[in-house]
Amino acid sequence: MWAERARTAIRSVGEILITLGVVLFLFCAYQLFYTNVIADEAMRSEVSDLHKLWAAQPPTPRSAGSTTPVGLGPFDTADSRGTSGAAFAILHIPRLGDKSIPVLQGTSLDLLGRGVGHYKDSALPGRVGNFAVAGHRKTHGEPFRYLDEMRAGDLIVVETADTWYTYREDRDPFIVDPTDLAVVAPVPDHPGETPSQKLITLTTCNPWWASTQRMIVNGTLIAQQPRSAGEPPALTVNTPKFQ
Amino acid sequence: MYAFLWRHLPGPVYAKVLIALVAAALIVVLLFGWIFPWIEPLMPFSGNTVSQ
Numbered sequence: 001m002w003a004e005r006a007r008t009a010i011r012s013v014g015e016i017l018i019t020l021g022v023v024l025f026l027f028c029a030y031q032l033f034y035t036n037v038i039a040d041e042a043m044r045s046e047v048s049d050l051h052k053l054w055a056a057q058p059p060t061p062r063s064a065g066s067t068t069p070v071g072l073g074p075f076d077t078a079d080s081r082g083t084s085g086a087a088f089a090i091l092h093i094p095r096l097g098d099k100s101i102p103v104l105q106g107t108s109l110d111l112l113g114r115g116v117g118h119y120k121d122s123a124l125p126g127r128v129g130n131f132a133v134a135g136h137r138k139t140h141g142e143p144f145r146y147l148d149e150m151r152a153g154d155l156i157v158v159e160t161a162d163t164w165y166t167y168r169e170d171r172d173p174f175i176v177d178p179t180d181l182a183v184v185a186p187v188p189d190h191p192g193e194t195p196s197q198k199l200i201t202l203t204t205c206n207p208w209w210a211s212t213q214r215m216i217v218n219g220t221l222i223a224q225q226p227r228s229a230g231e232p233p234a235l236t237v238n239t240p241k242f243q
Numbered sequence: 244m245y246a247f248l249w250r251h252l253p254g255p256v257y258a259k260v261l262i263a264l265v266a267a268a269l270i271v272v273l274l275f276g277w278i279f280p281w282i283e284p285l286m287p288f289s290g291n292t293v294s295q
Contacts, residue, residue: 015244026271030279107292109284117292134292144291181293204291211290 031139035113039141042114046087046102054161054227085111088118089125091133091143092157092235095150101143103133103158113140119184122201125158126165126224129195132184137204137215144204147215148173155234156200156219164232167200167219175206175213183216197221 089103102115103125111117116135123129135144152172158165176183183203186195198221205211225232252259 011246012244023274026274027279027282030275031283034275112291119292136291138288176293178290178293184293203293205288209288211288214291214293 035139036141039113039136039139043100043102043141043143046104046115047090047100050087050090050102057161084120087115088160090159091116092159093150093154094157094234095154095241096144096146097241099143100159101135107134112136115141116143116202122184123186123195123198125160125200126163126198126221128198129186130184130188130199130201131158132201132203134203137206137211138208144202144215147202147204147217148206150217156202156217157232157234158200159227162227164225164227164229165221166223166232166234168222170218170220173215173217176216178211178214180214183214183218188218 084106085104087102087104091101091103093099093101103118104111104115105118106120107117112135116133119132119134122132125131136142137144137147150169150173152169154169156167156169158167182189182191184201185191185193187193187197188199188201200219200221202217204215206213206215223232249259249263252262254262
């Protein structure tokens with residue numbers, strides 16, 4: 001009789017372990033596939049919503065002779081704080097493929113599943129300062145999956161309600177500690193200094209899966225043109241691509 | 244465990260199979276829709292931002 005009981009107990013333990021194994025397998029499937037399916041769909045809808053919004057509300061015409069871009073709507077503020085969670089720009093990185101990546105205001109994890117996140121205190125695209133953006137390297141659409149394949153000289157295009165901004169990458173991607181806030185400072189590595197350049201910074205995790213470090217890409221604004229002028233050369237010229 | 248559950252499912256074999264499949268599907272939906280999204284931020288591999 002006790003032998004029968006022992007067998008039942010052992011069998012139950014085995015069944016529970018197998019069940020846990022199946023749940024872990026499902027979690028991997030969730031991370032590897034399901035989050036990408038959901039995020040790709042969310043990014044597509046954010047991009048198409050933005051295009052609809054921009055088509056419906058033509059940006060205010062800029063005053064003659066003015067060089068500062070206008071017409072960013074709720075984000076057109078000095079300190080760049082806008083409505084959290086709203087998409088306000090589209091990122092194009094020819095090196096990483098033709099994907100249109102929506103840029104949302106804020107960098108919380110739930111937002112990064114719908115695009116890349118703009119560090120709220122950093123500058124807006126095309127402004128003096130550092131336009132800093134965070135994105136997933138793995139899972140949730142993985143917009144920055146191949147960020148390590150970018151090279152100095154690569155072009156990064158930011159599309160806003162009224163303007164195309166083209167940035168050029170300054171140096172190959174580099175690695176910093178997760179606490180290295182200075183990379184998103186208005187003057188990178190010199191927090192507190194007053195910026196004079198128009199920069200872009202992309203941050204993502206490194207290495208894949210273990211986010212014990214951050215990978216950083218820096219760029220400087222080299223050109224801008226109104227949306228009405230059509231896509232910038234960076235998107236129409238056949239640039240070197242990875243993938 | 245599974246033998247115990249199987250014994251306590253009502254009806255003939257085809258009803259038991261149906262109930263078991265529906266229950267399994269419900270559990271998967273629960274995992275993907277609520278439990279995994281809840282666990283995920285607690286995992287150490289989703290940091291993309293620099294912060295203090």
